[in-house]
Amino acid sequence: MRKKVMFYPGCTLKGVAKNLEDSTVESARVLGYDFIELPGWTCCGAVYGLAQDSVKFTIANVRNLIKAQNYGKEIGDNRLIAVCSMCYNNLRRAHIDVMKNKDKLKTLDLFMDEEANYEGNINVLHYLQFLKNDVGFENIKTMVKKPLKGLKVAPYYGCLLLRPEEISIDDREDPHILEDLLRLLGAEVVDYPLKNECCGSYHTVDKKEIVGERTYKLVSVAREMGADVIATSCPLCFFNLDKRQEIAKKKHSEFEHMPIVYFTQLMAIAFGLTSQDVLHFDKHYISPEEVLKKWL
């Protein structure tokens, strides 16, 4: 029987990261889950969620959690899946924050008097956690039609899946959940020590050169380690590592481009979903087509 689960896409997935959204939803479908877009979802707060004194900035997320609470009751499931690392980070942190600070929750509940109160039982999960613990990695393996044999992948977590500690989906310093999944898909995972290093984040807006340097470093080491492609789950990391190769190349003539993909795209390909309606390679600055053509 197919199972309905709530899915929080976030704004980026509706635009530049269409490739992340479609490969997520479609890969989940193969595994027997219908990812239902959370009705009426709003902004996750993006960077504002990082502010410390954050009653105001938690509003958006708690409102989302309340929406999930309402809809979750309808479908009888309290899980809310996010795949964008930033959305996951913000939603999960907001949940933990208000559960720890009941005063804050009270203030928020009073402020949002048009909504129900948040009862605190929404389980915010990143897609990777869902795959590992709820679907079960062993069940994923059985759905692999085209093992990515010979594809050398550098797994890249960035920071938002791992920090702060209380929302980390794996060991902060030496995570391996992504490696484990990629191996199940048949890919060869290279030792990628920079997997949790900073991508330069929002400096991409006003200090592009910094991000250009980060990208240069992150891509060059991935290359040094023998990778063909870097896999990530974060649209911001994706954008920086992909698009900013342009700057890296300008500054370092020896620099070699490398395509960046979402792990969900690799999963979709391994499941045999190779249509561009799912993969959207037009959203990539460095096209992964050449590297992946064997499996397309």
Added chain:
Amino acid sequence: MAMKRIGVFICHCGRNIAGTVDVKRVAEEIGKREDVAFSTTYVFMCSQPGQKLIEDSVKKYNLDGVVVANCSPTLHEKTMRNAAARAGLNPYRVEIANIREWAAWPHEDNPDAATRKAIRIINATIEKLKANASLEPIEVPVIRRALVIGGGVAGMQAALDIADSGIETILVEKEATIGGNMFRLSETFPTLDCPQCILTPKMNDVAAHPNIKLYTYSEVEDVEGFMGNFKVKIKKKATFVDWDKCTGCGECLRVCPAHADSEFDLKMAKRTSIYIANEQAVPLKALIDENSCIRLQFEKKVKEGKIKPKKNVKICSKCADVCEPNAIHFQNNEEIVEEEVGAIIVATGYEVMPAEAFPELGGKYPDVITSLQFERLLAPSGPTAGIPRRPSDGKVPESIAFVHCVGSRDPQNGVPYCSRICCMYTIKQAMLVKHAMHDAAVYDFYIDIRSNGKGYEEFYHRAKEEYGVNFIRGKVSKVYKVGDKYRVQGVDTLTGRIVEVDVDMVVLATAAKGSSTVKEIAKKLRIPYDEWGWLKETHLKLKPLETPVGGVFIAGAAQFIKDITDSVSQGSGAAAKVMALLSKPELEKEPLLAKVDPEICAGCGRCKDQCAYDAITIDPVRHVSVVNEALCEGCGACSANCPTTAIQVVNFKKGQVVRAIDVLAEVF
């Protein structure tokens, strides 16, 4: 008989109390009480004239009780009691009202409230005092023998000092040799002594001392009893060799075909299954490691029925075949011995966090090792004869990076504190590398150099100026393998730039923690320890060697990581404490202990369940609770749980405490 002629002495403590509390007003108010014969104030009650004031007043006003309103009783209760006793008043008729920590300090901003609170505290104390009984100290006999647990440099020093004073001392060491971690070191900062050279004489002295009984490869199994009278069970672990016969010739080691990691070399080398801890081990005796010996493993599997022995199969006995004195018997000779002692010193030392705990710093690679492991590679007597070689391929490294503060000062990944000795030993190691291999490139990544000891800062400057060690101020964030090299990625906070160096080997100065055995041993002794395995002293400043359990002391790195100088000093210090304790034939003990009224006691045993010191038994015949005065610490846990008020702590009786609380809460 309730007291009627109480003297109250209010201390100014300079301005500590008098700066906030209106001491004159307090003395006046208290002086109005009918039961107070005399009340006054004085600038420092703990000073000699202050004590004299008590003595004189007791005599002059014929006082039958005294309240001193001053600082915490942990500081000067004894002083004041002694002063009263000199004037002939029973010392247990003196009570302290703490108006410094309880009134003056917390209410600095509100003198009036502080003054009123001080008055209330004193009134409450008087109410309690009035029902105090006169008491005499309890005397318990003392066994004039001592036990030292841990045979590192601290424990050895303690044992030698006590033994020299003529007291028989038992030293228990869990490893097959004494010497501890110091014996593993290459050279010692800041003097660059050879630790083996300066330690072997001490080790031999320990072994030869007529007053020291040495148990190596042994552990304390159980401790019973109390200060002056401990009964200790010691487990001598199985060696499978008769040590009375073994001469330490080492013939067996040459023929043994089985191997395992060397404990002494911390996995930097292999040893045979039958082994002697190291070449200078004390005692120099062979033992078999059950888990790797071909014969013992075979016998074990046969015994478990996992394999059936074929007839006439010759199973390894090579060691026994060459052992001339026939010492090797392959019998499990584990044994429990019992000893009685009057005092115990715990000197179980430290351990360092393993490199594997830091995968992000390369701890998962073979050539990224801890500093303690690196000591073995630098030691002339070590597996590489003092010229470090990479564990992975035996190559002599041309470049080495040292990383400070690995896991230290890092609550998330390790411990919150500074491990205190790692700056110095890292500098030492960098120096020794440069000394042995002039052309090696040495990078030392530090946050800040902590060189606070005699000759330490000078030592650091030598490393920079004479040896040309490349010190880089900044943290390392990652170490990873690229080809044959290890890339160290860090930051130079002086230039504000990211630094990367590719080196052959990386040495991590990992955080120190208490011995992993400490929890077990501390539980047996009922002494406290913290979450990092350090034993807790009674008072960090004034009682660093004492524990809350009478007769049990701590010394050396077991208390907190420290260098050799401090470890040795603490060893001697704890020894002096033990000698003082054991110098008397009998011990005096505070009589403020639990007492049972057998008329009321129902024998329910609730008190017994609460007692952390096992001081209570239920008399099976009379069916009442009985307190062992030697064991009781007077904590009162029993009395709080007694449904009938049969068991009460002397001078802390229910009526006294409740009245005091009533006054504090102004119920009257």
